[in-house]
Amino acid sequence: MNAELAIEASGLNKMFGPVHAVANLDLAVPRSRIYGFLGPNGSGKSTTIRMLCGLLTPSSGQISVLGHSIPRDAEALRMKVGYMTQKFSLYEDLSVHENLRFIASVYTLERRAAKAQIAESIERYRLGALVRQRAGTLSGGQKQRLALAAATLHEPQLLFLDEPTSAVDPENRRAFWESLFDLVNEGTTILVSTHYMDEAERCHALAILDRGKLVAEGSPADLSRDIDAQVILVRVNQPRRAGKVLHAQKWVRSVAQIGNELRVLIDKGHAEAAQSTRDLLGGAGFAIDNCQPALANLEDVFVAATLQGKEMRAA
Amino acid sequence: MKALQRIGAVVAKELRQLMRDRLTFGMIVGIPIMQLLLFGYAINMDVRNLATGVADLSGTAASRQFLMDGFHTQVLEIRYQVKSIKALEQLMREGKISVGVYIPPDFERRLQQPDRAAAQLLIDGSDTVVQGAVAQLARISTGSISPPLYRPGTFETRTYYNPERRSPVNTVPGLIGVILTMTMILFTAVAIVRERERGNLELLINTPIRTSELMLAKILPYIFIGLIQVTLILVVGDLLFRVPIRGALLNIYTVALVFIVANLALGLMISTVAQSQFQAMQLTFFILLPSILLSGFMFPFDGMPLPAQWIAEVLPMTHFMRLIRGVVLRGASLPELAGELAILGVFILFALSFAIKRFQKRLD
Numbered sequence: 001m002n003a004e005l006a007i008e009a010s011g012l013n014k015m016f017g018p019v020h021a022v023a024n025l026d027l028a029v030p031r032s033r034i035y036g037f038l039g040p041n042g043s044g045k046s047t048t049i050r051m052l053c054g055l056l057t058p059s060s061g062q063i064s065v066l067g068h069s070i071p072r073d074a075e076a077l078r079m080k081v082g083y084m085t086q087k088f089s090l091y092e093d094l095s096v097h098e099n100l101r102f103i104a105s106v107y108t109l110e111r112r113a114a115k116a117q118i119a120e121s122i123e124r125y126r127l128g129a130l131v132r133q134r135a136g137t138l139s140g141g142q143k144q145r146l147a148l149a150a151a152t153l154h155e156p157q158l159l160f161l162d163e164p165t166s167a168v169d170p171e172n173r174r175a176f177w178e179s180l181f182d183l184v185n186e187g188t189t190i191l192v193s194t195h196y197m198d199e200a201e202r203c204h205a206l207a208i209l210d211r212g213k214l215v216a217e218g219s220p221a222d223l224s225r226d227i228d229a230q231v232i233l234v235r236v237n238q239p240r241r242a243g244k245v246l247h248a249q250k251w252v253r254s255v256a257q258i259g260n261e262l263r264v265l266i267d268k269g270h271a272e273a274a275q276s277t278r279d280l281l282g283g284a285g286f287a288i289d290n291c292q293p294a295l296a297n298l299e300d301v302f303v304a305a306t307l308q309g310k311e312m313r314a315a
Numbered sequence: 316m317k318a319l320q321r322i323g324a325v326v327a328k329e330l331r332q333l334m335r336d337r338l339t340f341g342m343i344v345g346i347p348i349m350q351l352l353l354f355g356y357a358i359n360m361d362v363r364n365l366a367t368g369v370a371d372l373s374g375t376a377a378s379r380q381f382l383m384d385g386f387h388t389q390v391l392e393i394r395y396q397v398k399s400i401k402a403l404e405q406l407m408r409e410g411k412i413s414v415g416v417y418i419p420p421d422f423e424r425r426l427q428q429p430d431r432a433a434a435q436l437l438i439d440g441s442d443t444v445v446q447g448a449v450a451q452l453a454r455i456s457t458g459s460i461s462p463p464l465y466r467p468g469t470f471e472t473r474t475y476y477n478p479e480r481r482s483p484v485n486t487v488p489g490l491i492g493v494i495l496t497m498t499m500i501l502f503t504a505v506a507i508v509r510e511r512e513r514g515n516l517e518l519l520i521n522t523p524i525r526t527s528e529l530m531l532a533k534i535l536p537y538i539f540i541g542l543i544q545v546t547l548i549l550v551v552g553d554l555l556f557r558v559p560i561r562g563a564l565l566n567i568y569t570v571a572l573v574f575i576v577a578n579l580a581l582g583l584m585i586s587t588v589a590q591s592q593f594q595a596m597q598l599t600f601f602i603l604l605p606s607i608l609l610s611g612f613m614f615p616f617d618g619m620p621l622p623a624q625w626i627a628e629v630l631p632m633t634h635f636m637r638l639i640r641g642v643v644l645r646g647a648s649l650p651e652l653a654g655e656l657a658i659l660g661v662f663i664l665f666a667l668s669f670a671i672k673r674f675q676k677r678l679d
Contacts, residue, residue, distance in 0.1 A: 053521060055678045074676070078523040089518035091328065093335050098328075105324030106522045108317040150518075 006031045006158050006189040007052060012061035014047050014212075021047045023212040025061070029191060029205075031157075034184055036203030037193035038302060044212040045193035046086060049160050052191070053083055066158055079107065082151035086162040088143045092136030096127050096146055099135055100153060107154040121149040125179065140167035144176065152183065159183065161192040165199065177202055197299045206298075210306040220298050227296040229253055229304040230273045234262040234281065235289035242286050249280065254303050263294075265304055321524045325532030329506075333536065339502070343540055347494045347547050354486050354493075355556050368395035368403050368412040373422035381434070382416070391416070403437055413439040487552035488643040489612040491545055491571060492635045496606045497599075499541050499575055503582030504595040506533045507674070512592060520676040527671050533586075534579045541575035542568065562642035566649055570638040573659045577631040580666035587673040606632035634658050 007029035014022040022044040029035045037045040050056040052065055054074025063070040068077050090099045100121065104114035122128055125145040130138065135146060144164060151159060161180075165173045177199070180190055192203065200206055201220050208216040208223075216223055236242045239262050243255045246264055253265040266273040278291045296304075333339055371378050382393075391414055395406055403415035415437030419425065425433040510516040519529070545568065552558040581602065589595035607613060609627035616627065616636075627633040634655045641647035641655075649656070 050678060055517065055520065055676075057677065057679055071677075075523070075525075078521065081521075083518070083521045085514065085517045087514045087517075089514045089516075091332065091515060092513070093332050094328065098331065102324055102328050103522070105327075106321055106519075106524055108320045108523065 004030055006066060007035075007191065008062075008064045009052070010062050012048070012051065012063065013059045014044070014051060014056065015059045021212050022051070022058075025209075025212075025214050027207065027214075029189065031189050032184055032187050033204040034180060034190045034192060034202065036200050036206045037191070037209055038195065038197075038200040038206055038298075039193075039209035040195055040306070042211070043209040045209055046162050047212075048209070049083075049162050049191065049193060053077075053081065053160060079154060080157050082154070082156035082159045084147050084151040084159070084161045084164050086166070088135075088147060090135050090143075090147060090150055093134060095132050095134055096138070097122075097131040099146065100150060103150045103153050109154060117153055117155075121153055124182075125149040126175075141169060141172035141176075144168050144172070148176070148179065152188075156188065158189045159191070161190065163193050163195070165194070165196065173199070197297075197302065200302075201298050208302060208305045216301060216305040223301045224296045224298060227301050227304055228268050229265045229296070229300065230268060230270070231294045231296045231300050232264045232266060232274050232277050232291065233294045234264060234277060234291045235260060236262065236281060236291075237287040237289070242281055242284075245281065245284050245286075246277070251276075256303075263300070265300060318525070318528055321522075322528050322532040322535070325524065325529060326535050329533065329536040330539075333540070342498060343544065344547065346498055347490075347544050348551060350490055350494050350497075351487070351548060351551050351555070354490050355552075364392045365390060365414050366394045366412045367391040367414045367416060368397055368406045369393050369416045369418075370397045370400055370403050371416075371418045372398070372420045373418045375423055377426065378418045378422050381418070381422075400435075400437075407437060407439055410439075487548065487556055487558040488639045489636060490552075491548050491639060492574070492610065492612060492632045493603075493607055494544060494548060495541055495571070495575055495578055495635075496632050497603055498544065499537060499578035500582040500585065500599045500602060501596065502537045502540070503533055503579045504585040504589065504599045505592045506583070507586040508589050508592050508595045517678065520678075526674050526676060530583055530667060530671050530674065533583060534576065537579050538572065538575055541579075542572065545571045545575075558643075562646045563648075566642045566647075567639070569649060570635070570642055570652070570656070573656055573663075574631060574635040574638070577635075577659045577663050577666070580663050580670065581631065583670040584666045584673070587670050602630070606630050609633065611636045631659055631662055634662075 005028055007027055009025060009027040012022055012025040012027070013020070025044075025048060027048075037048065039045050047056060051058050052063060052070065054065075054071040054077060057071050065077055066080050068074075070077065091102070094102065097118070100118045101114070104118060109117060122131060125148060127142070127145060127149060130142060130146075135143065138146060144167065148161075148164070151161075165176055168176065180192070184190060192199070194200055203220065205219050206217065206223060207214050218226065234242065234246075239257050239260060243257060243262055246252045246255045246262070251267045251270040253267060255265075256263045264277060266277070270276070274291055274293050278288055281288055281291075369382065371382065394412060397403055397406070400415075400417050403412070403417060406412045407415055417435040417437065419434065422433055425431050507516070510519060524532075549558075549567070582599070585595055585598045585602075589598055605626060609619065609623055610616075610630055610632040611627070612632070616624065616633070619627070638652050638655050638659075641652050
């Protein structure tokens with residue numbers, strides 16, 4: 001057991017009948033960091049988070065969270081972790097304040113501490129104007145702030161956030177992430193799942209999940225640097241047709257149009273990628289404006305790493 | 316202390332939600348009053364105003380006097396006057412009358428002969444309640460028709476025709492059982508399923524609350540509700556039906572309290588088995604129906620076939636019927652009823668342990 005790690009898991013598997021939801025997952029999440037799960041729907045993000053919380057029993061594998069063996073010692077973990085579910089799970093027929101009071105009591109916060117803690121949370125998550133409002137009538141962003149306030153009320157060391165921003169507009173998302181960094185600054189470890197690239201970019205470290213498998217792991221910068229592909233940007237007169245021509249090549253892994261440009265992922269082993277792209281398109285009669293290598297971003301990493309990317313190549 | 320705080324949190328939350336759920340809140344008050352009115356007035360009302368056809372072939376002063384005496388009790392109400400027994404039969408076939416009174420031409424002569432029936436009552440046997448009530452009327456009026464019949468009060472039939480068990484005096488205490496079975500089981504049966512359906516459970520099971528604490532907290536607020544219902548039934552029963560309460564109030568409440576907890580525990584058991592609120596309601600009615608039919612509320616317990624009695628013994632309501640009738644009607648003391656109370660106690664222990672064992676703080 002490594003004291004630097006908040007979560008350690010090895011050989012984690014979860015089967016739902018014939019479905020292999022999580023396959024041989026190994027995880028090492030350092031303390032006081034934001035660790036992201038990036039993956040499409042059905043990649044096993046929620047299932048993994050639930051297993052780490054002790055809500056689902058793994059089919060096989062070892063889990064240690066904050067030094068507790070899970071699921072055996074799941075109850076010992078309750079006071080130390082917070083969990084923000086994907087679907088809003090507070091009581092819609094209770095007001096913001098009543099929900100927070102309920103959570104404070106269930107976590108057995110001492111009366112005076114609870115009062116102070118609730119007041120601070122209301123201030124911190126900008127719920128002041130909403131305290132008397134029923135939770136069911138809140139907007140997506142407000143609900144999410146309330147959910148985060150509830151999940152952190154007992155000051156957990158570790159916070160699980162399952163797609164916390166799926167119903168939230170970009171401005172609220174920014175503010176939400178600022179709050180997360182405040183929490184990390186105070187020593188909290190955060191594990192967050194998302195399918196948004198811009199959110200994934202903000203994480204200290206990432207695991208890219210695809211169909212239950214961990215396909216890449218590292219900091220966003222490391223992942224971009226170590227990407228298993230080359231990125232070429234092409235500006236060409238007929239981008240749709242040119243894209244199809246490129247796509248047909250064995251060494252091209254994926255083509256995506258971004259505005260007037262094509263963003264082409266090419267096998268790492270393919271030499272002179274820019275030149276061969278230029279040759280190919282020029283030979284096919286396209287007028288090429290520009291064709292040069294670019295730095296990989298997280299979306300490139302994601303596409304290169306996930307099965308979807310490989311399938312697109314096969315297609 | 317911490318356990319108490321957690322239980323208190325859930326209890327306060329449940330009560331608050333209850334107050335805000337108008338439908339549920341309405342059910343707490345509405346179901347007892349509706350059932351009381353239904354069972355008290357409609358179902359067990361004395362048989363009155365039965366549609367009656369009369370064929371008076373005698374047409375004498377004596378026969379008219381006989382009819383007047385017969386009808387001023389209001390059990391029978393003359394709707395048709397016909398000339399033959401055939402016409403009476405026709406009316407009955409058409410469903411226009413439930414009872415036919417046939418007075419033969421030689422009515423006055425028959426009156427003088429005590430061994431012969433003076434008149435005839437035709438009864439529609441397809442309604443067993445009518446049949447039962449009027450059959451006795453027939454026995455009395457035709458079997459013993461003779462001059463003393465004219466005594467006032469001969470047709471004072473209500474006391475004869477309503478067996479003791481059908482009167483509100485016996486029905487209202489039993490109704491406490493029916494109403495508590497219906498509402499208490501339903502409340503807790505949906506208690507946990509609802510949290511699961513609304514997604515609250517995933518949050519709740521991630522908190523430090525223990526399963527046993529959660530189960531207790533789900534029961535406690537409804538005990539309070541149940542006692543309110545008991546009070547409501549007793550008060551309304553007294554106002555509308557003058558149900559005498561012979562036993563001590565404390566005994567009534569003690570018996571009701573044990574029964575309430577038994578039903579709530581049973582509801583929790585359902586809640587840990589059912590997958591949806593709809594299923595929970597179905598299961599509740601699956602228990603409610605035999606409770607009403609087999610517990611001795613509707614039919615005498617001893618008259619049922621043995622297998623039905625065995626099933627009935629498993630239902631909390633059967634034991635409650637014995638307890639409440641003992642307390643309310645016979646004025647029995649609690650030590651005299653210890654056996655039945657103990658059975659309910661065992662039931663509570665079983666149902667609660669089942670629910671606690673069955674409920675996992677897991678999603679799989």
